[in-house]
Amino acid sequence: MVKNVHLHYEKNLNNIMAEKNMTVSQAMVLFFLKLEGEREINPIDIEKKFSLSRPTITGILKRLEAKGFIIFGESEKDRRYKQILLTEDGNSCLEEIDGMFRLMDNRLCDGFSEEEIEVVCRYLLRMISNLNEGETEKADCSIIKEREV
Helix, strand or coil: CHHHHHHHHHHHHHHHHHHHCCCHHHHHHHHHHHHHCCCCCCHHHHHHHHCCCHHHHHHHHHHHHHCCCEEEEECCCCCCCEEEEECHHHHHHHHHHHHHHHHHHHHHCCCCCHHHHHHHHHHHHHHHHHHCCCCCCCCCCHHHHCCCC
């Protein structure tokens, strides 16, 4: 059921985001870059964060670069890696698509009280922890209540 909810959420969000020529995966990478702020991010960090393969991340990053939303710079930590930097156009795009995510979040949680949303979130985090053999998830439920860009 969780996967079914995810598939419907992503399908609806991708349909809404199509007008901006964006996908949910591309948007999530942009949000990740924004939330990490000044921390140096390279493709391997994104692979780990989203549990996606190198070719998938490479494709996402190439499309974001072609759209002018990111640029690659030299890594200050390790010359073997490229640092990924969010551009002004990337930041502007994030402001627009944030509203699309909020719309879908509101649609998803329509009819739920704040307490019910909190309980569902806690249960989902516990499920993730169970599947990761007790490792706690770094995320918390606050992102459901408020997504800041």
